Amino acid sequence: MQDAITTLIKNYDASGRYFDRNAIDRLKSYFETGTARVQAAALVNGQAATIVKEAGSKLFSDRPELIRPGGSGYTTRRYAACLRDMDYYLRYATYAWVAADTDVLDERVLAGLRETYNSLNVAIGPTVIGIGILQEIVKAKVAEAGIEADSFVDEPFEHMIRVLGEKDI
Numbered sequence: 001m002q003d004a005i006t007t008l009i010k011n012y013d014a015s016g017r018y019f020d021r022n023a024i025d026r027l028k029s030y031f032e033t034g035t036a037r038v039q040a041a042a043l044v045n046g047q048a049a050t051i052v053k054e055a056g057s058k059l060f061s062d063r064p065e066l067i068r069p070g071g072s073g074y075t076t077r078r079y080a081a082c083l084r085d086m087d088y089y090l091r092y093a094t095y096a097w098v099a100a101d102t103d104v105l106d107e108r109v110l111a112g113l114r115e116t117y118n119s120l121n122v123a124i125g126p127t128v129i130g131i132g133i134l135q136e137i138v139k140a141k142v143a144e145a146g147i148e149a150d151s152f153v154d155e156p157f158e159h160m161i162r163v164l165g166e167k168d169i
Contacts, residue, residue: 004030004100030100039147041094044138051141052087055133063126072123082130089131089160090138096156105156110163128164131157 002010008023019027044051059082060066066073066082073079088109095104117124135157142149 002099002101002103007101007103033100033150033152036148036150037097037100037152039145040138040142040149040153041097043141043145043147044090044094047141048087048090051090051134051137052083054137055086055130056083058133058137059126059130063129066123066126072121072126085127086130086134089157090134093134093138093156093160096159097152100152102156102159105159106163110160113164124164128161131160131164135161 005027008019008026012019012023060073060079065071067079068074073082092105092109095108096102114124116122117127135154138157139149139153142153
């Protein structure tokens with residue numbers, strides 16, 4: 001797992017270039033938003049169970065077919081697995097905030113996810129919807145806490161939605 005700084009250095013080193021204005025601006029942005037990114041991650045850490053429960057309740061109330069016989073959340077075990085996965089997406093979103101890099105999502109969450117879900121007959125569409133619900137709840141809580149989040153809060157959620165949404169859902 002890399003952060004924004006090591007990724008930037010690696011890319012410039014691979015091409016044998018010195019940092020240009022763009023690189024300096026990216027580093028400056030990384031350091032300027034560092035406190036807010038860590039504050040947002042700490043806020044989510046302290047409220048993760050509540051956030052996941054709220055997101056799950058909203059998902060299943062909006063899509064009750066998921067908890068009916070044949071649905072991805074039908075049976076207690078599958079329902080719990082769905083909430084567990086939502087917790088994973090939320091936790092890794094905070095890692096991406098702190099690192100200011102979505103590579104951790106590709107490495108630790110998204111690689112092989114489609115194949116795993118397909119083998120377990122888990123629908124990807126509701127997963128994408130659930131990630132969007134997590135995003136809405138987290139944005140509201142971060143704003144409520146007065147944390148200046150710019151766009152970094154959205155980035156990991158939008159990345160997961162985009163990667164999963166590129167496929168048939």
